[in-house]
Amino acid sequence: MEKKKMEGTGISRRNFIKTSAAVCAVTTITGFPAILRGATPKEIIIGSIQPLTGPIPEIGIGMQRTNKMAVDDINARGGIKSMGGAKIKLLLADHEAKEEVARSAAERLIKAGAVCLVGPFLSGPAMAIATLAEQRNVPFVIDVAAMDAITAKGYKNVFRCFPKTELFMQSIGGFLDQIIKEKKVNIKRIVVSNVGDAFGRSQGAAFIKFVKDKKWPFEIVEHVEYPLGVKDLSAEVAKIKAAKPDVLFPVTRTGDAKLMIRELYKQRVELMGIISPGSPGWYEPDNIRDLDKLAYYVLDNVPWVNPKSPIFKDVNGRYEKMYPGQYLDTNSGWGYVGVQVIADALERAKSTDPDALREALRKTNFKDHPMVGGPVIFDDKGDNINATTALIQVLPDPQMADRVKVVLPNEFAQAPYVFPWKQLWER
Amino acid sequence: MNTDLVLQLTLQGFLMGGVYGLIALGLSLIFGVMRIINFAHGEMMVFAMFLTITFLLSLGLDPYLSLPITAAIMFGIGYGVQRIFVNRILDMPEAMQVLVLVGMGIIFENCTLMIWGGSDISPKTSLALSSFRLGALTVDVPRLIAFVLAILITLMVILFLKKTSIGKTIRAAADNRFGALIVGAHIHRVYGFCFGIGAACVGAAGTLLVPLMPAKATMGAPYTLISFVIVILGGMGSLFGALVGGLIIGVAESVGTVFLPSSMKQVVSFSIMIIILLFRPQGLFGGKG
Numbered sequence: 001m002e003k004k005k006m007e008g009t010g011i012s013r014r015n016f017i018k019t020s021a022a023v024c025a026v027t028t029i030t031g032f033p034a035i036l037r038g039a040t041p042k043e044i045i046i047g048s049i050q051p052l053t054g055p056i057p058e059i060g061i062g063m064q065r066t067n068k069m070a071v072d073d074i075n076a077r078g079g080i081k082s083m084g085g086a087k088i089k090l091l092l093a094d095h096e097a098k099e100e101v102a103r104s105a106a107e108r109l110i111k112a113g114a115v116c117l118v119g120p121f122l123s124g125p126a127m128a129i130a131t132l133a134e135q136r137n138v139p140f141v142i143d144v145a146a147m148d149a150i151t152a153k154g155y156k157n158v159f160r161c162f163p164k165t166e167l168f169m170q171s172i173g174g175f176l177d178q179i180i181k182e183k184k185v186n187i188k189r190i191v192v193s194n195v196g197d198a199f200g201r202s203q204g205a206a207f208i209k210f211v212k213d214k215k216w217p218f219e220i221v222e223h224v225e226y227p228l229g230v231k232d233l234s235a236e237v238a239k240i241k242a243a244k245p246d247v248l249f250p251v252t253r254t255g256d257a258k259l260m261i262r263e264l265y266k267q268r269v270e271l272m273g274i275i276s277p278g279s280p281g282w283y284e285p286d287n288i289r290d291l292d293k294l295a296y297y298v299l300d301n302v303p304w305v306n307p308k309s310p311i312f313k314d315v316n317g318r319y320e321k322m323y324p325g326q327y328l329d330t331n332s333g334w335g336y337v338g339v340q341v342i343a344d345a346l347e348r349a350k351s352t353d354p355d356a357l358r359e360a361l362r363k364t365n366f367k368d369h370p371m372v373g374g375p376v377i378f379d380d381k382g383d384n385i386n387a388t389t390a391l392i393q394v395l396p397d398p399q400m401a402d403r404v405k406v407v408l409p410n411e412f413a414q415a416p417y418v419f420p421w422k423q424l425w426e427r
Numbered sequence: 428m429n430t431d432l433v434l435q436l437t438l439q440g441f442l443m444g445g446v447y448g449l450i451a452l453g454l455s456l457i458f459g460v461m462r463i464i465n466f467a468h469g470e471m472m473v474f475a476m477f478l479t480i481t482f483l484l485s486l487g488l489d490p491y492l493s494l495p496i497t498a499a500i501m502f503g504i505g506y507g508v509q510r511i512f513v514n515r516i517l518d519m520p521e522a523m524q525v526l527v528l529v530g531m532g533i534i535f536e537n538c539t540l541m542i543w544g545g546s547d548i549s550p551k552t553s554l555a556l557s558s559f560r561l562g563a564l565t566v567d568v569p570r571l572i573a574f575v576l577a578i579l580i581t582l583m584v585i586l587f588l589k590k591t592s593i594g595k596t597i598r599a600a601a602d603n604r605f606g607a608l609i610v611g612a613h614i615h616r617v618y619g620f621c622f623g624i625g626a627a628c629v630g631a632a633g634t635l636l637v638p639l640m641p642a643k644a645t646m647g648a649p650y651t652l653i654s655f656v657i658v659i660l661g662g663m664g665s666l667f668g669a670l671v672g673g674l675i676i677g678v679a680e681s682v683g684t685v686f687l688p689s690s691m692k693q694v695v696s697f698s699i700m701i702i703i704l705l706f707r708p709q710g711l712f713g714g715k716g
Contacts, residue, residue, distance in 0.1 A: 054645060057545035196690035226689035231640045234439045234567065235684040235692075242432040255547040255641045266558040267565045290549055 047109030143338030257281025444677020459664025469650030475633030505626025662710030
């Protein structure tokens with residue numbers, strides 16, 4: 001006797017019941033309870049926004065590499081264990097060093113499902129992303145961006161691993177006192193120069209205010225500001241020369257630092273040295289390579305890697321192998337930490353819910369990082385209370401990668417510092 | 428006021444102005460003959476800078492030696508771009524011409540980015556760091572060489588246009604396109620040639636800038652703008668005007684830093700442009716070129 005088929009379908013009732021039972025069993029065993037709980041996604045999306053093109057792409061590319069490296073390390077360790085080993089997926093975006101692009105890039109990443117954002121090297125874009133993150137209720141972990149104003153508004157979703165400008169000033173104050181005392185130098189006249197973007201202006205102005213408040217015995221005889229991406233600094237250096245400073249305190253980016261040193265050389269500007277209150281431009285591999293001897297003896301106050309930390313040795317070793325000629329520095333180092341801090345918070349939050357993640361970030365106490373300073377702990381404004389800087393100096397060494405040395409504070413120092421320097425044309 | 432500083436800045440600005448003049452010369456020539464503005468001008472210059480750097484790094488050729496090669500390559504590129512793209516838009520409305528040439532600029536910039544990457548590149552060249560003292564002034568040698576060569580090239584181009592047969596045809600085509608066609612000038616080839624010379628000039632300027640500043644793929648746009656300002660100042664289509672305009676803008680920008688913060692030095696050049704447009708819209712040497 002022919003089996004009775006369900007009307008119009010060609011499927012027998014028995015087959016239908018069997019298949020339905022099998023489907024139910026499979027979903028019960030595998031994914032269905034997870035969907036009900038809504039807490040263990042297989043993949044957690046984090047958005048990384050860095051300046052990959054525009055006036056400072058080399059730093060942005062380096063930072064995105066370490067953002068990615070941190071994600072790979074976390075996934076290799078088994079992902080976010082409290083969420084069933086969920087893997088992190090990093091979505092990449094470029095803000096081109098422009099505020100408006102930063103905002104739209106962040107918007108795109110959030111729409112693509114990013115549960116947290118990391119980036120963005122520059123203070124202007126950081127400000128733009130911070131506002132958006134607050135509006136969209138998405139946590140935003142700033143790896144590098146120093147301007148005080150970013151966290152001053154007290155946004156609840158914004159956390160910054162990097163030191164704020166105020167902290168830079170506190171440490172440069174200590175270092176300067178130590179140098180003046182130890183080397184018994186008589187600094188009378190100084191010039192402050194800064195690039196004219198958000199960070200440069202904020203850092204330059206903060207340093208000038210700090211010098212005036214501290215009542216040091218030296219006078220700021222000139223303040224020179226020039227636009228980001230400048231291609232000719234001859235007029236600016238002529239102004240610096242005319243001011244006859246003992247020490248130059250520049251806040252630079254990468255290209256302008258090269259231009260400045262070369263102009264100082266060509267115009268034979270006599271100085272005791274260059275001490276940056278804290279800025280890029282002096283320690284990057286391509287600057288060390290292109291400037292060679294001219295890069296020597298510049299002092300820079302930056303939140304540097306801790307050369308004595310085993311984590312630094314491990315991460316830097318792998319980074320140098322992956323990208324020959326590069327090494328972990330301030331920016332790429334904090335790029336690595338930024339993502340690690342997010343992963344640590346996800347682990348504790350056990351969820352990608354923004355409120356849970358934000359609360360977990362607020363309780364962060366992340367020790368295992370390769371930078372100088374203590375564990376990453378955020379205050380109520382979202383600033384890392386243990387972020388600090390080291391004074392680094394470019395010193396002669398046959399190996400280009402080993403030329404940047406921590407010289408102060410003494411606990412991290414790899415070499416004694418040289419001050420005053422040897423004039424640029426006498427090397 | 429510090430007289431030495433003002434003199435030093437005037438000298439630096441004057442030397443840089445020569446190179447500015449050479450950059451603007453190409454733009455002015457192309458505009459004078461074809462009545463189109465090459466919005467890809469700055470990007471073409473950057474492309475030439477990277478060609479020069481490639482010759483330096485791969486063959487060890489000093490920029491001053493590779494200058495003719497770079498200029499020749501840029502001539503070829505300019506000729507090709509004109510024959511393939513620009514020729515088709517000569518009779519189109521201005522807005523459409525602008526779109527095509529801005530598009531060319533974007534293509535040039537992105538080609539440079541794809542080939543050479545986005546970082547600042549400033550390889551060591553033989554004379555990059557040389558300078559000498561002249562009383563209280565410091566003379567930057569690569570800047571001086573760039574100035575001398577830029578002036579020489581400018582004069583050569585002007586002579587070429589005045590004395591040679593093809594130069595005269597270019598001028599004829601600029602003067603009266605229809606008339607030149609009637610007397611049998613191969614007008615499209617002449618235009619191609621002219622665009623090629625414009626590109627070669629800006630290519631040579633790019634080469635001369637290599638010892639002076641780091642090259643970066645995205646640095647072209649401000650140079651298009653500044654050469655546009657110079658051309659307006661000197662008079663659209665006037666070659667001599669481009670040279671004088673370049674020198675004026677060079678000195679004004681440099682000396683302007685005494686009175687204004689450096690980050691505002693472009694205010695000086697744009698203010699000059701506005702004043703010229705208000706009181707002498709044809710430019711300093713307009714109508715004589």
